[in-house]
Amino acid sequence: QKEVEQDPGPLSVPEGAIVSLNCTYSNSAFQYFMWYRQYSRKGPELLMYTYSSGNKEDGRFTAQVDKSSKYISLFIRDSQPSDSATYLCAMNRIQGAQKLVFGQGTRLTINP
Amino acid sequence: KAGVTQTPRYLIKTRGQQVTLSCSPISGHRSVSWYQQTPGQGLQFLFEYFSETQRNKGNFPGRFSGRQFSNSRSEMNVSTLELGDSALYLCASSYLAGEGTDTQYFGPGTRLTVL
Numbered sequence: 733q734k735e736v737e738q739d740p741g742p743l744s745v746p747e748g749a750i751v752s753l754n755c756t757y758s759n760s761a762f763q764y765f766m767w768y769r770q771y772s773r774k775g776p777e778l779l780m781y782t783y784s785s786g787n788k789e790d791g792r793f794t795a796q797v798d799k800s801s802k803y804i805s806l807f808i809r810d811s812q813p814s815d816s817a818t819y820l821c822a823m824n825r826i827q828g829a830q831k832l833v834f835g836q837g838t839r840l841t842i843n844p
Numbered sequence: 845k846a847g848v849t850q851t852p853r854y855l856i857k858t859r860g861q862q863v864t865l866s867c868s869p870i871s872g873h874r875s876v877s878w879y880q881q882t883p884g885q886g887l888q889f890l891f892e893y894f895s896e897t898q899r900n901k902g903n904f905p906g907r908f909s910g911r912q913f914s915n916s917r918s919e920m921n922v923s924t925l926e927l928g929d930s931a932l933y934l935c936a937s938s939y940l941a942g943e944g945t946d947t948q949y950f951g952p953g954t955r956l957t958v959l
Contacts, residue, residue: 774953820887822887831892831902
């Protein structure tokens with residue numbers, strides 16, 4: 733069983749929809765949680781970073797962490813065609829340690 | 845600031861050969877990490893270098909090695925290439941000031957194809 737599970741999709745939604753992306757993890761040692769976005773032929777870029785359980789909002793993006801359930805989510809409001817990409821969740825055990833464990837990635841398409 | 849750069853962007857090799865990939869981190873960043881990305885396994889951590897020392901290592905065979913130079917530039921080497929080594933190799937750099945969690949900035953990757 734992988735430490736981090738993420739539904740690979742693909743996920744296709746109409747423009748303007750609310751998108752929900754999720755990851756579950758098995759190792760309670762994970763403390764830092766990130767969401768990356770990766771466009772085709774590009775490297776991943778950091779979207780959101782969270783530490784504690786709860787919600788963190790940044791524009792149209794909201795990251796949610798539930799450590800008790802070992803479950804994290806990324807919500808995208810008012811989705812745009814430019815949001816079409818692969819979204820990867822990533823986790824880290826120790827602050828500053830650069831050894832991220834990634835989910836498989838969910839391929840998202842926003843249809844105009 | 846210029847982003848993380850990786851060279852070459854594309855590479856084709858045959859089984860048994862060796863390959864060296866290069867990564868130049870963002871100016872001022874001292875940590876460089878390498879990841880392998882494949883459709884089947886996703887993104888997997890290879891190793892991390894900080895101040896020319898390997899600090900963390902993933903679960904990859906000894907054929908995968910790396911090093912970091914005094915200017916923080918890093919190289920990774922794969923010897924005796926296998927078909928399964930075909931992947932996108934990503935380099936990420938971070939500042940690592942020691943306080944807070946440091947964001948990793950990824951380069952565009954090197955696409956390695958082993959024939």
